[in-house]
Amino acid sequence: MTKNDLPKYVYSDRGYVRFIRRSRGQSVMMKEIPGTPDFWDHYNGLIKGRKPVSSKRNFEALILSYYESDAYKKLKPRTKSDYRRYISHIRTIWGAKDPQKIETQHIYELHRMNADRWRQANYLVQVMVVLMNHARLIGFLKKQHGNPAKGIPLFKQTSDGWQPWPDNMRAEFEAVAPLRARLVYELCIGTGQRIGDVVQIRWGHIKDGAYDFTQGKTNKPLWIPLTDRLKAYLSTVEKSGLTIITDQSGRPVRYRTVAEEMRKVKALMDYPDAANYVTHGLRKNATIELYQSGCDDEMVKAVTGHSGIEMLKKYGGQVRQRELATRAQDARNLMERNKHRT
Structure with a gap:
């Protein structure tokens, strides 16, 4: 008897069949013959009922x-x-x-x-x-x-998190990456979003030159105008499915499929240690570019969707501090010049 002959959640098991529903933690041996009234009675009871929580406290x-x-x-x-x-x-x-x-x-x-x-x-x-x-x-x-797990001091991150891709590495990646990997790269840089959101971008999310969507991790709605670079690149991409990133048949692809493809490209690159730079680092590149363009914290958050300043410090790093300090000192210089004019 093949799986196609059995109803949902039922599998062959050592001469009998077993009802397995992992989301409920159910695994029940069914000794009734599939297709008989007794089998369907047992099956329907398993489908409708929930496996009772053990009375034993563990x-x-x-x-x-x-x-x-x-x-x-x-x-x-x-x-x-x-x-x-x-x-x-x-x-x-x-x-x-x-x-x-x-x-x-x-x-x-x-x-x-x-x-x-x-x-x-x-x-x-x-x-x-x-x-x-x-x-x-x-x-x-x-x-x-109380809750014995609360109050345990967590380990602190010893670095600034994922490293942004160096310019030389980005240039090589742009030159050698196949079409889908390059598309992922451009979307990550252009939108500043996590790769998990990037692979789910639909053409329908792009309206009036902006990306209109809700972040998967934070459930935060965002509206982000596309950069000129991303607009130009997307104009060269064929619309073969609902999502922008697809497989050869025009179907959406999973996060893990794209992540593995990006790893393979980096593994073949000449840039030293290219394999150590993760795709999520491109989100940091986008954050740094926003600061270098003169954006303040609120403007950066409006694009990346970061919820707090602490995360921006990790992503913006020293660039954030330098840009803010430069603007602050420029303001002081302007004040001094205005004093001398009066």
């Missing part, structure tokens, strides 16, 4: 309950994917443990054990905050216990 039950919560269901697909990745790790190490027995020291130790990967270590703590908050909501933690 992380396994907590995680399954969280996956059924409105808070989880409202997350963006990318955020859901990230959460599941780290929750899976927590499930592996603490699945059978009672959340009430986990104290701040245990989460702190988990954080420290992953110190060599500071981003992942911080994300583990952030996910634990979410899980333990849900544990309180469903009665797995008592009010007096």
